[in-house]
Amino acid sequence: MEFSSKLLENAVYEMSQLPGIGKRTALRLVLHLLKQPDQQTKRLATALQRLREEIKFCTSCHNISDVALCEICANPKRDESVICVVEDIRDVMAIENTGQFTGLYHVLGGKISPMEGIGPQDLTIASLVSKAKNGAVKELIFALSSTMEGDTTNFYIYKQLEGLGISTSTIARGISVGDELEYADEVTLGRSILNRVPFENSMKMS
Amino acid sequence: MEFSSKLLENAVYEMSQLPGIGKRTALRLVLHLLKQPDQQTKRLATALQRLREEIKFCTSCHNISDVALCEICANPKRDESVICVVEDIRDVMAIENTGQFTGLYHVLGGKISPMEGIGPQDLTIASLVSKAKNGAVKELIFALSSTMEGDTTNFYIYKQLEGLGISTSTIARGISVGDELEYADEVTLGRSILNRVPFENSMKMS
Structure with missing residues (x-):
């Protein structure tokens, strides 16, 4: 891809470093931002950088948290x-x-x-x-x-x-609630038979 | 979606404002950035903001350009x-x-x-x-x-x-090079017959 602007090329390159985002998608996203008010780009850039710089993890469970011990x-x-x-x-x-x-x-x-x-x-x-x-x-x-x-x-x-x-x-591994048996894979179906649940228990849960 | 951190929630929200990016994808992208070195997030944020702030358009053709008159x-x-x-x-x-x-x-x-x-x-x-x-x-x-x-x-x-x-x-509108006629839509096929090209010309181009 040939770009008419280094600034554009650089922004597209950085965007395309994200997983699942190719060059074409990155260009589409960047051009979208250019059509929106300045503020939107600023808010996105600031939010990402603040998260990266100020991110904390709960000292007990290692979940992402804004405080030393997470809410949970x-x-x-x-x-x-x-x-x-x-x-x-x-x-x-x-x-x-x-x-x-x-x-x-x-x-x-x-x-x-x-x-x-x-x-x-x-x-x-x-x-x-x-x-x-x-x-x-x-x-x-x-x-x-x-x-x-x-x-x-x-x-x-x-x-x-x-x-x-x-x-x-x-x-527990097993057939998803609502799934048809005939489409389930063998391993999952096999496990769901081995680990069957007393009928009274299954009624309590639904 | 319940977030354990306001910073995370905010970053995911701003990311999900981009077209075609839902909340789940936004979360995946933001968590990916958190696993990468700090520099990557910084480069992305800076590239987007510099583009938005310093963007120029060619005064003649209105293409995006870093200078007053684009390369073309x-x-x-x-x-x-x-x-x-x-x-x-x-x-x-x-x-x-x-x-x-x-x-x-x-x-x-x-x-x-x-x-x-x-x-x-x-x-x-x-x-x-x-x-x-x-x-x-x-x-x-x-x-x-x-x-x-x-x-x-x-x-x-x-x-x-x-x-x-x-x-x-x-x-010119017509059948794409390499496409099968039977799968072409009627309007396109019709136009490609109306706007047929002298055979000698078509040989020159391929």
Whole structure:
């Protein structure tokens, strides 16, 4: 692509560094900003930079937070004996949206992945283990994605907690509510039969 | 969506103001920036703001340019007697990429659209007409999209130039090179038959 302006080329280049945004999309976005009032670009630029510079993470669960202890960890109504281990802050938002979980979270910041060079020391596992050793934790729920990396990470943490008397579980895998059986993949369908739920329980939840 | 941080919420909101970017995509982009070095966010924010603040348009063709007269208009090798009228700077880039046009451009900045409240005075039509009246222009090529708005705009400009002895043309509509006839729409196929090209000419071009 040939640009008539260095400023434009530079803005398009930086925009196209974002994941899933190619050069053409980046150009469309940048030209859109040029058609809007100056203020919109200023607000976007300021919001991104302020976030990057002033970002804080909760000292306990490592969720993004504006204060030292996030709202969830600071809430006395949450059950601090149950901790749900997730990969990313988006998972926290997704589980919070269900309204079904009253415990606390622990955000790992990723999964162990030798292929990508991510080891246990790159995640917040040490802080989770020391939290577990302090005694208040009774149950750990693993809510990582069920990939090889997710399973490896679950197992690594499980091994670190051995002998502490903490019960561990993973979230249930099965057919999505509303899905047709015939379109489900075999592994999921197989797991949903193995981990079947007493009928009375399933009625309580719906 | 419930956010654990006002800074995050604000950055996601501003990002989701861009066209085609919803809240979820905006969150993914912002979290991506947080995982990258500080410098990347800073460069993006600075590039966008510098572009918005220092943006200039060529005084002759209204293309985006860092200087008063854009590279194309300032190039003595370009034929200033032929002007290609386009809607947007992306069209200039697309035509330049073909390497088939050696004249100059005129960027209208949009099309006349009563539905969207865009009249002739919102576009750079007056500047095009005064350029035409100065005498150097011999041919005008309309390269707007062939919608009702495009046709209206072409016709409006055509009327303004009456009596100046400037020849006008529109770019050819027809079946794309490499396309199968059976999948072409009727209007395009009809036009490509009406505007058929002598066989010798078609050989010269390929």
